[in-house]
Amino acid sequence: xxxxxxxxxxxxxxxxxxxxxxxxxxxxxxxxxxxxxxxxxxxxxxxxxxxxxxxxxxxxxxxxxxxxxxxxxxxxxxxxxxxxxxxxxxxxxxxxxxxxxxxxxxxxxxxxxxxxxxxxxxxxxxxxxxxxxxxxxxxxxxxxxxxxxxxxxxxxxxxxxxxxxxxxxxxxxxxxxxxxxxxxxxxxxxxxxxxxxxxxxxxxxxxxxxxxxxxxxxxxxxxxxxxxxxxxxxxxxxxxxxxxxxxxxxx
Numbered sequence: 001x002x003x004x005x006x007x008x009x010x011x012x013x014x015x016x017x018x019x020x021x022x023x024x025x026x027x028x029x030x031x032x033x034x035x036x037x038x039x040x041x042x043x044x045x046x047x048x049x050x051x052x053x054x055x056x057x058x059x060x061x062x063x064x065x066x067x068x069x070x071x072x073x074x075x076x077x078x079x080x081x082x083x084x085x086x087x088x089x090x091x092x093x094x095x096x097x098x099x100x101x102x103x104x105x106x107x108x109x110x111x112x113x114x115x116x117x118x119x120x121x122x123x124x125x126x127x128x129x130x131x132x133x134x135x136x137x138x139x140x141x142x143x144x145x146x147x148x149x150x151x152x153x154x155x156x157x158x159x160x161x162x163x164x165x166x167x168x169x170x171x172x173x174x175x176x177x178x179x180x181x182x183x184x185x186x187x188x189x190x191x192x193x194x195x196x197x198x199x200x201x202x203x204x205x206x207x208x209x210x211x212x213x214x215x216x217x218x219x220x221x222x223x224x225x226x227x228x229x230x231x232x233x234x235x236x237x238x239x240x241x242x243x244x245x246x247x248x249x250x251x
Contacts, residue, residue: 014033014034014036015031015032015033016031016032016033017029017030017031018030018031018032018063024056024059024060024063024065024070025063025065025070028063028064030062030063030064032059032062032063033062034054034055034056034058034059034062034151035054035055035058035147035151035235035237036052036053036054036055036237037052037053037193037221037223037235037237038050038051038052038053039051039052039053039180039182039193039195039221051180051195051219051221053219053220053221053237053238053239054237054239055149055150055151055237055239055240056239056240056241056242057149057150057151057239057240057241057244058149058150058151060241061150061151062151067150067240067241067244068208068209068244070241070244071241071242071243071244071245071247071248071250072244072248074241074245074248074250074251075245075246075248075249075250075251076248076250077250078245078249078250078251079249079250083250083251085251086251089217089246089251092197092199092217092219093199093215093216093217094199095177095197096175096176096177096197096198096199096217097173097175097199099175099177101129102125102129102130104130105122105125105126105130105132105135108138109122109123109126109135109138109139110122111229112190112192112224112226112229112230112231113189113190113226113229116181116183116190116192116226117178117181117183119139119192120178120181120192120194121178121181123135123139124176124178124194124196125176125178127164128164128167128168128174128175128176128198129175129176131168133161133164133165136157136160136161136164137157137161139230139231140157140160140230140231140232140234141227141228141230141231141232142156142157143155143156144156144157144160144230144231144232144233144234145232145233145234146159146160146163146233146234146236147234147235147236148163148234148235148236148237149236149237149238149239149240150240160234165206166206166207167198167206167207168206169204169205169206169207170200170202170203170204170205170206170207170208171198171200171201171202171203171204171216172200172201172203172204173200173201173203174198174199174200175198175199175200176196176197176198177196177197178194178195178196179195179196179197180193180194180195181193181194181195188227188228189225189226189227189228189232190224190225190226191223191224191225191226192223192224192226193221193222193223193224194221194222194223194224195219195220195221196220196221196222197217197218197219197220198217198218198220199215199216199217199218200215200216201213201214201215201216202214202215202216202246202247208243208244208247209247212247212248212249214246214247214248214249215246216243216246216247217246218238218243219238219239220236220237220238221236221237221238222234222235222236222237223235223236
Protein backbone atom coordinates (compact mmCIF):
# COMPACT_ATOMS: atom_id res chain seq x y z
CA UNK A 1 0.00 0.00 0.00
CA UNK A 2 1.30 3.46 -0.90
CA UNK A 3 -0.04 6.45 0.95
CA UNK A 4 2.13 9.59 0.90
CA UNK A 5 2.41 11.15 4.35
CA UNK A 6 0.10 14.08 4.87
CA UNK A 7 -1.99 13.64 1.71
CA UNK A 8 -5.76 13.28 1.68
CA UNK A 9 -8.21 13.04 -1.21
CA UNK A 10 -11.87 13.98 -0.75
CA UNK A 11 -14.70 13.01 -3.09
CA UNK A 12 -18.08 14.76 -2.78
CA UNK A 13 -21.25 15.09 -4.86
CA UNK A 14 -23.11 18.04 -3.34
CA UNK A 15 -26.70 19.02 -4.08
CA UNK A 16 -27.43 22.70 -4.68
CA UNK A 17 -30.38 24.82 -5.71
CA UNK A 18 -29.31 27.60 -8.09
CA UNK A 19 -31.03 30.61 -6.48
CA UNK A 20 -28.51 33.32 -7.40
CA UNK A 21 -26.30 34.32 -10.31
CA UNK A 22 -23.17 32.24 -10.82
CA UNK A 23 -20.16 32.32 -13.11
CA UNK A 24 -22.25 30.21 -15.50
CA UNK A 25 -25.16 32.63 -15.77
CA UNK A 26 -28.32 33.99 -14.09
CA UNK A 27 -30.27 31.96 -11.50
CA UNK A 28 -32.31 29.06 -12.86
CA UNK A 29 -34.03 27.75 -9.73
CA UNK A 30 -32.88 24.25 -10.66
CA UNK A 31 -31.57 21.74 -8.14
CA UNK A 32 -28.45 19.98 -9.35
CA UNK A 33 -25.77 17.55 -8.22
CA UNK A 34 -22.19 17.41 -9.53
CA UNK A 35 -18.89 15.76 -8.61
CA UNK A 36 -15.98 17.53 -6.92
CA UNK A 37 -12.65 16.06 -5.84
CA UNK A 38 -10.08 17.83 -3.66
CA UNK A 39 -6.51 16.54 -3.45
CA UNK A 40 -5.00 18.11 -0.32
CA UNK A 41 -1.45 18.18 0.98
CA UNK A 42 -1.45 18.54 4.77
CA UNK A 43 1.32 19.73 7.08
CA UNK A 44 0.91 19.74 10.87
CA UNK A 45 -2.77 18.86 10.48
CA UNK A 46 -3.49 21.82 8.19
CA UNK A 47 -4.01 21.99 4.45
CA UNK A 48 -0.92 23.54 2.88
CA UNK A 49 -1.82 22.97 -0.80
CA UNK A 50 -5.01 21.92 -2.56
CA UNK A 51 -5.86 20.83 -6.10
CA UNK A 52 -9.62 21.12 -6.66
CA UNK A 53 -11.39 19.66 -9.69
CA UNK A 54 -15.10 20.07 -10.35
CA UNK A 55 -17.33 18.75 -13.12
CA UNK A 56 -18.34 22.13 -14.52
CA UNK A 57 -19.69 20.73 -17.78
CA UNK A 58 -22.10 18.48 -15.84
CA UNK A 59 -23.10 21.50 -13.77
CA UNK A 60 -23.70 23.59 -16.90
CA UNK A 61 -25.76 20.88 -18.59
CA UNK A 62 -27.88 20.37 -15.48
CA UNK A 63 -28.61 24.11 -15.38
CA UNK A 64 -29.62 24.12 -19.04
CA UNK A 65 -26.50 25.73 -20.50
CA UNK A 66 -24.30 24.53 -23.36
CA UNK A 67 -20.70 24.12 -22.15
CA UNK A 68 -19.25 25.06 -25.55
CA UNK A 69 -21.32 28.28 -25.68
CA UNK A 70 -20.26 29.23 -22.14
CA UNK A 71 -16.62 28.59 -22.98
CA UNK A 72 -16.81 30.62 -26.21
CA UNK A 73 -18.32 33.57 -24.31
CA UNK A 74 -15.59 33.40 -21.66
CA UNK A 75 -12.84 33.13 -24.28
CA UNK A 76 -14.24 36.13 -26.17
CA UNK A 77 -14.14 38.16 -22.95
CA UNK A 78 -10.53 37.06 -22.38
CA UNK A 79 -9.54 38.24 -25.84
CA UNK A 80 -11.45 41.51 -25.52
CA UNK A 81 -9.61 42.21 -22.26
CA UNK A 82 -6.29 41.53 -23.97
CA UNK A 83 -5.49 38.65 -21.65
CA UNK A 84 -2.96 36.11 -22.75
CA UNK A 85 -2.53 32.60 -21.46
CA UNK A 86 -2.10 32.46 -17.71
CA UNK A 87 1.57 32.08 -16.79
CA UNK A 88 0.92 29.11 -14.50
CA UNK A 89 -0.94 27.28 -17.29
CA UNK A 90 1.84 27.81 -19.82
CA UNK A 91 4.37 26.56 -17.26
CA UNK A 92 2.19 23.51 -16.55
CA UNK A 93 1.82 22.70 -20.26
CA UNK A 94 5.56 23.00 -20.80
CA UNK A 95 6.29 20.81 -17.78
CA UNK A 96 4.10 18.02 -19.15
CA UNK A 97 5.25 18.39 -22.75
CA UNK A 98 8.91 18.31 -21.69
CA UNK A 99 8.55 15.42 -19.24
CA UNK A 100 11.06 12.58 -19.64
CA UNK A 101 10.26 10.01 -22.31
CA UNK A 102 10.04 6.40 -21.19
CA UNK A 103 11.08 3.30 -23.14
CA UNK A 104 8.41 1.53 -25.13
CA UNK A 105 6.49 -0.52 -22.53
CA UNK A 106 6.96 -4.23 -22.35
CA UNK A 107 5.98 -6.94 -19.93
CA UNK A 108 3.00 -6.95 -17.64
CA UNK A 109 1.36 -4.02 -15.88
CA UNK A 110 2.43 -3.74 -12.21
CA UNK A 111 0.16 -5.27 -9.56
CA UNK A 112 -2.12 -2.45 -8.31
CA UNK A 113 -2.47 -4.05 -4.86
CA UNK A 114 1.26 -4.34 -4.23
CA UNK A 115 2.34 -1.07 -5.82
CA UNK A 116 -0.55 1.32 -6.67
CA UNK A 117 1.81 4.14 -7.69
CA UNK A 118 3.70 1.97 -10.17
CA UNK A 119 0.39 0.71 -11.56
CA UNK A 120 -0.91 4.26 -12.13
CA UNK A 121 2.34 5.48 -13.69
CA UNK A 122 2.58 2.49 -15.98
CA UNK A 123 -1.08 2.55 -17.06
CA UNK A 124 -1.26 6.22 -18.07
CA UNK A 125 2.17 6.08 -19.69
CA UNK A 126 1.17 3.07 -21.79
CA UNK A 127 -2.23 4.34 -22.86
CA UNK A 128 -1.57 8.05 -23.48
CA UNK A 129 2.18 8.45 -24.00
CA UNK A 130 2.68 5.23 -25.95
CA UNK A 131 -0.85 4.79 -27.38
CA UNK A 132 -1.03 1.18 -26.14
CA UNK A 133 -4.82 1.04 -25.88
CA UNK A 134 -4.74 -2.71 -25.31
CA UNK A 135 -3.71 -1.85 -21.74
CA UNK A 136 -7.38 -1.06 -21.05
CA UNK A 137 -8.24 -4.77 -21.34
CA UNK A 138 -5.30 -5.69 -19.14
CA UNK A 139 -6.21 -3.14 -16.44
CA UNK A 140 -10.04 -3.02 -16.26
CA UNK A 141 -12.62 -5.65 -15.43
CA UNK A 142 -14.66 -6.63 -18.52
CA UNK A 143 -17.76 -5.05 -16.96
CA UNK A 144 -16.06 -2.02 -15.38
CA UNK A 145 -18.16 1.08 -14.70
CA UNK A 146 -16.68 4.46 -15.69
CA UNK A 147 -17.93 7.96 -14.82
CA UNK A 148 -16.30 11.00 -16.38
CA UNK A 149 -16.63 14.73 -17.10
CA UNK A 150 -20.00 15.93 -18.29
CA UNK A 151 -21.53 13.14 -16.15
CA UNK A 152 -20.63 10.64 -18.88
CA UNK A 153 -21.31 7.00 -18.04
CA UNK A 154 -19.43 4.20 -19.78
CA UNK A 155 -19.45 0.44 -19.37
CA UNK A 156 -16.90 -2.21 -20.22
CA UNK A 157 -13.73 -2.50 -22.25
CA UNK A 158 -15.12 -1.23 -25.54
CA UNK A 159 -16.59 2.03 -24.29
CA UNK A 160 -13.65 2.85 -22.01
CA UNK A 161 -11.19 2.17 -24.84
CA UNK A 162 -13.35 4.46 -26.99
CA UNK A 163 -12.94 7.27 -24.45
CA UNK A 164 -9.15 7.08 -24.50
CA UNK A 165 -9.17 6.78 -28.28
CA UNK A 166 -11.28 9.94 -28.57
CA UNK A 167 -9.13 11.84 -26.06
CA UNK A 168 -5.95 11.01 -27.97
CA UNK A 169 -7.79 11.69 -31.23
CA UNK A 170 -8.53 15.21 -29.99
CA UNK A 171 -4.96 15.97 -28.90
CA UNK A 172 -2.67 14.10 -31.25
CA UNK A 173 0.56 15.10 -29.48
CA UNK A 174 -0.91 14.57 -26.01
CA UNK A 175 1.42 13.73 -23.17
CA UNK A 176 0.45 12.88 -19.62
CA UNK A 177 2.17 12.93 -16.23
CA UNK A 178 1.06 11.32 -12.99
CA UNK A 179 1.55 13.97 -10.30
CA UNK A 180 0.25 12.23 -7.19
CA UNK A 181 -1.01 8.79 -6.16
CA UNK A 182 -2.80 7.89 -2.92
CA UNK A 183 -4.10 4.42 -2.05
CA UNK A 184 -6.29 3.07 0.74
CA UNK A 185 -6.78 -0.63 1.33
CA UNK A 186 -10.38 -1.78 1.63
CA UNK A 187 -12.38 -5.00 1.77
CA UNK A 188 -11.15 -7.19 -1.07
CA UNK A 189 -9.20 -4.48 -2.87
CA UNK A 190 -7.86 -0.93 -2.99
CA UNK A 191 -9.18 2.55 -3.63
CA UNK A 192 -6.58 4.51 -5.60
CA UNK A 193 -6.66 8.25 -6.29
CA UNK A 194 -4.46 9.64 -9.06
CA UNK A 195 -3.93 13.31 -9.89
CA UNK A 196 -2.69 13.69 -13.44
CA UNK A 197 -1.92 16.39 -15.99
CA UNK A 198 -2.31 16.24 -19.76
CA UNK A 199 -1.05 18.73 -22.33
CA UNK A 200 -1.52 18.71 -26.06
CA UNK A 201 -2.57 20.55 -29.20
CA UNK A 202 -6.24 20.45 -30.17
CA UNK A 203 -5.68 19.05 -33.65
CA UNK A 204 -8.47 16.47 -33.92
CA UNK A 205 -12.27 16.55 -33.88
CA UNK A 206 -12.98 13.40 -31.87
CA UNK A 207 -14.38 15.08 -28.74
CA UNK A 208 -14.35 18.87 -28.87
CA UNK A 209 -15.28 20.02 -32.34
CA UNK A 210 -13.24 21.21 -35.29
CA UNK A 211 -9.49 21.43 -34.59
CA UNK A 212 -8.45 24.84 -33.28
CA UNK A 213 -4.69 24.15 -33.13
CA UNK A 214 -4.73 25.70 -29.64
CA UNK A 215 -2.57 24.22 -26.92
CA UNK A 216 -4.54 22.98 -23.93
CA UNK A 217 -3.93 21.73 -20.42
CA UNK A 218 -6.04 19.35 -18.32
CA UNK A 219 -5.70 18.92 -14.55
CA UNK A 220 -7.66 15.83 -13.50
CA UNK A 221 -8.19 13.41 -10.66
CA UNK A 222 -9.12 9.76 -11.20
CA UNK A 223 -10.50 7.47 -8.50
CA UNK A 224 -10.27 3.71 -9.03
CA UNK A 225 -11.86 0.87 -7.10
CA UNK A 226 -9.54 -2.07 -7.76
CA UNK A 227 -10.77 -5.60 -7.10
CA UNK A 228 -8.89 -8.79 -7.92
CA UNK A 229 -6.08 -6.86 -9.58
CA UNK A 230 -8.28 -4.92 -12.02
CA UNK A 231 -10.19 -1.65 -12.07
CA UNK A 232 -13.87 -2.33 -11.35
CA UNK A 233 -15.08 1.28 -11.00
CA UNK A 234 -13.67 4.63 -12.05
CA UNK A 235 -14.58 8.27 -11.53
CA UNK A 236 -12.54 10.84 -13.45
CA UNK A 237 -13.12 14.57 -13.02
CA UNK A 238 -11.75 17.61 -14.81
CA UNK A 239 -13.17 20.98 -15.83
CA UNK A 240 -14.32 20.63 -19.45
CA UNK A 241 -15.57 24.23 -19.56
CA UNK A 242 -12.04 25.44 -18.77
CA UNK A 243 -10.68 23.06 -21.43
CA UNK A 244 -13.15 24.31 -24.02
CA UNK A 245 -12.28 27.89 -23.06
CA UNK A 246 -8.65 27.16 -23.97
CA UNK A 247 -9.71 25.54 -27.23
CA UNK A 248 -11.71 28.68 -28.03
CA UNK A 249 -8.57 30.78 -27.57
CA UNK A 250 -9.14 31.93 -24.00
CA UNK A 251 -7.08 31.72 -20.84
